[in-house]
Amino acid sequence: MPKTVLIVDDEPNIVVPIEFLMEQNGYSVLVAGSGEEALEVIAKHNPDLVLLDIMLPGIDGYEVCEIIRLDPKWKNIKIIFLTAKGRDVDVAKGMVLGADAYVIKPFSNADIIENVKKLLDDSP
Amino acid sequence: MNRTYKTGWFVFISFIFPLLFFGIIVFIFWWLLPPSEKRLITGIPFLHLKYFLGAIGVLLLGLGLIxxxxxxxxxxxxxxxxVEAALIKSSNPAHRIEPSGSPDLQKLCRIINEWAxxxxSEQADIETRITKARSESETQKNILAAFMAELPEGVIICNASGKMLFYNKQAKLLFAARPNDIDPKRHRPERSYQFVGLGRWINDVIDPHLVQHAVDEIKSKLEKKESDIAAYFIISQSDRMLRVEAVPILDHLREFSGFVLIFYDITAALQVDGRAQFLWQTLTHDVRSAVTSIRSAIETILAYPDMAADRKKRLEHLIHDETLTLGKTLDDTMKEYRGCCTDSRWPLVFIKDRNLINLLEKKISEKPGFELTxxxxxxxxxxxxxxxxxMTLALMFMINQIKQATGVNRFTLQLKxxxxxxxxxxxxxxxxIKIEHLKKWQDQPVVVDNERLAFSLKEVMGYHHMDIGSYPGKDDATLPHIRIFMPVFTSPEPVRKRSVAILPESRPEFFDFDLFHQAGQDAEVDRRRLDELSYTVFDTETTGLDISNGDKIVSIAAVRIVNAKILMDEQFNQLVNPGRKIPATSTEYHGITDDMVIDQPVVEDVLPRFYRFVDETVLVAHNAAFDMRLLEINEPYTGLKFDNPVLDTLLLSAVAHPSLADHDLEHIAKRLGVKVRDRHTALGDAITTATIFLKLIPILAQMGIFTLKDARDASQQTYYARLKY
Incomplete structure (x- = not known):
């Protein structure tokens, strides 16, 4: 059974190529356009990994991360932050919240794939 | 009238006059007597000679006693x-008269004593009040002066005609000549040789047109009764850009009586603005060109699906390259921007992280309501x-919010x-604390009890370039916490030093508002009193004494005297490269070696600056003829004619003490009680000369020498004036 990756970003043009890339690498892909939607999808599908944008309308990436990490049944979900601002403090804040990795926009496909593979292939 | 004289007069009148009167009566009486009675009377004394002489003796004795x-x-x-009453009145009010003489006189003495x-006591009372008032006003002046001196802005105050009455340290620094201003190719006094100083003209340091423009603007604003009566302009001074604010000073009749110029150094701000502008332009340009090529490439691919594979590949690579360029442009711009333009205008100070946490703990512990370790x-x-x-308030604000939300009142601060x-x-x-909650707090203004910041928590963090996050606890090792992310600085940037303003005992030299009542310097200088003229007292050191045959200046120094006060803060002190070797004998005399002058400017560059320095003052030197001749000898090279009036302390000393022969600096100094400092350095000698000169002025005044012309005429008449160099 293929591992599931949830892409959370409110920018469809970023989602489209990543979605394609993940599918090409053999993952099954879910997409959410907001924090609220992401939580719904997680509750329903329990993905293996979340590519999580920080700047989201409503509930932001930090809060989504906080909620995931507070719930023990989701403790195996890997989280990669996508941060657009390149602000170092966002990375620091995210890592303290329990994210597993981060990728700074603009990123290359190789950056994403490498991080996703490392997290999913190492885990059972 | 002296006392013996008085006594003699009294005795003369008391004895001679009655005797004379008595004699005349006896003579008339004698003349009227018949001869027989005359004989009878002349017989009596001879008959009773003893009694007769005795009676005369008793009479004289009685008269003497009376x-x-x-x-x-x-x-x-x-x-x-x-005499004593006059003494009390004129010189010693504490004197009292010993009552003597008749009872009436004694009573008079006592009345005069009481009166005195x-x-x-009335006088003493008045004096106390005057002293108090004076010291109060002096303190106020000193506070003002100290305050002005420590202002980060430069301040110059001018009277209505543009003469400087006051300046502060910063103003002097802003207009100080920098070494690179001294252009060896320029031998004429230019605007860069400018001096800020009491009694100097503002037009010397700032373009006269700008000053005139500002004054006109102020006056017209005053006439129109506008609310903002200041005038603003920008000047460039060496490599600095200065924003100048001119504010008028009005007298009690609301007449324009002067103006204050405030100088803000906006160089750094302009550089930041300029840099940001440049970054913005570069960014838009780079993004535009990248987007253009990406769009053109992809549109070509879309429009020609059948294009040759290698050509298509080239276009695809081009697109990829351009996106890499875009990413790099973005990164570079951000980095540059942060490097130059985000330095906040907030009063942030550098502090070691551990000192900060201790400081915060100390401040917060003063407030009750919770425990903090x-x-x-x-x-x-x-x-x-x-x-x-x-920062303290923000932290307390957060702690209060946590306390409200959780009921906890014990907190720990920790660095990590x-x-x-x-x-x-x-x-x-x-x-x-949920992030959701923290987000809400961040938008609230920071209020703690009755202390309130005008900013939200988010804004406070923003201007510190900090951020906060809230984290749940995992176990006993990781408890719930809110973390403030603070950027680290490895070493503090050099901060501008602000020294403590210390009230000087006397007012700083450059501070004298009395100058408001100064007459214009352009008035007939010769007729002005010596104690109200402005002077430049100077001295030179040379390679030797034979200046007509090639000995040159190696050092020139001067101080200014304005309002009969030496302005130690307004010095001119410059070593000069003489362009020849300094003989060992001369070095022994003044201590200046070849090494010391090798990197110094030559006389052609120094004298133009000196020329500006002495502008509109009377030159004073000891043995001035020598120094003046030195200046004159350089005239062909500098084109500068020092035509200021000149006074010579050597001559003036000879005028003041004609009977004495020693008029060298040391002897005069000793005679007048002046401490000789740094003898045989140009600056030391100039200061000694200036001190001597100030002491000579009152002595000359006693001799009836008041004006510059008086002093010059008297100098000329002395023997020393005939010495020629």
Missing amino acids: LEWLWYRYVLPVSRLS SQRE VAPSRPSMGWVRVDTYS KSGQFIGLDIIWKGAA
Whole structure:
């Protein structure tokens, strides 16, 4: 059974190529356009990994991360932050919240794939 | 009239006059007598010679006793009374008259004494009040002066005609000639040789048109009664850009009586603005060109699906390259921008992380309501920049919010490395704070009890370039906490030093508002009093004494005297490269070696600056003829004619003490009680000369020498004036 990756970003043009890339690498892909939607999808599908944008309308990436990490049944979900601002403090804040990795926009496909593979292939 | 003279007069009148009167009566009586009676009478003394002489003796003795009694009781006491009363009135109000003489006179003495006592106590009272008022006004002046001196802005105050009455340290620094201003190719006095100084013209340092424009603007604004009566303009001074604010000073009749110029150094701000502008332009240009090529490439691919594979590949690579370029442009711009333009205008100070946490703990512990401890921290991780006041309030604000939300009232502060940041954690045992809550707090204004910041928590963090996050506890080792992410600075940037303003005992030299009542310097200088003229007292050191045959200046120094005060802060002190070797004998004399002058400017560059320095002052030197001749000898090279009036302390000393022969600096100094400092350095000698000159002025005044012309005429008449160099 293929591992599931949830892409959370409110920018469809970023989602489209990543979605394609993940599918090409053999993952099954879910997409959410907001924090609220992401939580719904997680509750329903329990993905293996979340590519999580920080700047989201409503509930932001930090809060989504906080909620995931507070719930023990989701403790195996890997989280990669996508941060657009390149602000170092966002990375620091995210890592303290329990994210597993981060990728700074603009990123290359190789950056994403490498991080996703490392997290999913190492885990059972 | 002296006392013996007075006594003689008294005795003369007392004896001679009655005797004369008595003699005349006897003579008339004698003349009327018949001869028989004359004989009878002349017979009596011979008949009773003993009795007759005895009677005359008793008469004279009685008369003498009466005279003495009168003398000591009435005459002498009255004369003493008048002298002593005059003494009380004119020089010693504490003197009292010893009552003597007749009872009436003694009573008079006592009345005068009482009167004197009364007057003395009144006088003392008035004096106390005057002293107090004077010291108060002096203190105020000193506070103002000290305050002005420490202002970060330059301040120059001018009277209505543009003469400087006051300046502060910063103004002097802003207009100080920098070494690169001295252009060896320029031998004429230019605007860069400018001096800020009391009694100097503002037009010397700022373009006269600008000053005139500002004054006109101020006056017209005053006439129109506008609310903003200042005039603004920008000047460039060496490599600095200065924004100038001109504010008028009005007298009690609201007449324009002068203006204040405030100089703000806006160089750095302009550089930041300019840099940001440049970054913005570069960014838009780079993004535009990248987007253009990407769009053109992809549109070509879309429009020609059948294009050859290798050509298509080239276009695809081009697109990829352009996106890489775009990413790099973005990164570079951000980095540059942060490097130059995000330095906040907030009063952030550098502080070691551990000092900060201790400071915060100390400040917060003063407030009741909760317990706060500082967790032992490891060695310092570096410096942070904070405004401690708003930081303290922000922290307390958060603690209060946590307390309200969780009911906890024991907190720990801890420092923790967090990525590239220093984390300042507020830790507690209890329920965690949801990010959602923290977000709400961030938008609230920071209020603690009755202290309130005008900013929200988010804004306070923003101007500190900090951020906060809330984290739940995992176990006993990781309790719930809120972390403040503080950027680390490895070493503090050199901060501008602000020294403590110390009130000087006397007012600083450059501070004298009395100059408001100064007459214009352009008035007939010759007729002006010596104690109200402005002077430049100067001295030179040379390679030798034979200046007509090639000995040159190696050092020139001067101080200014304005309002009969030496302005130690307005010095000119410059070593000069003589362009030849300094003989050992001369070095022995003044201590200046070849090495010391090798990198110094040559006389052609120094004299133009000196020329500006002495502008509109009377030159004073000891043995001025020598120094003046030195200046004159350089005239062909500099084109500068020093035509200021000149006074010579050597000559003036000879005028003041014509009977004495020693008029060298040391002897005069000793005679006048002046301390000789740094003898045989140009500056030391100039200061000694200036001090001597100030002491000579009152001595000359006693001799009736008041004006510049008086002094020059008297100098000319002395023997020394005939010496020629």
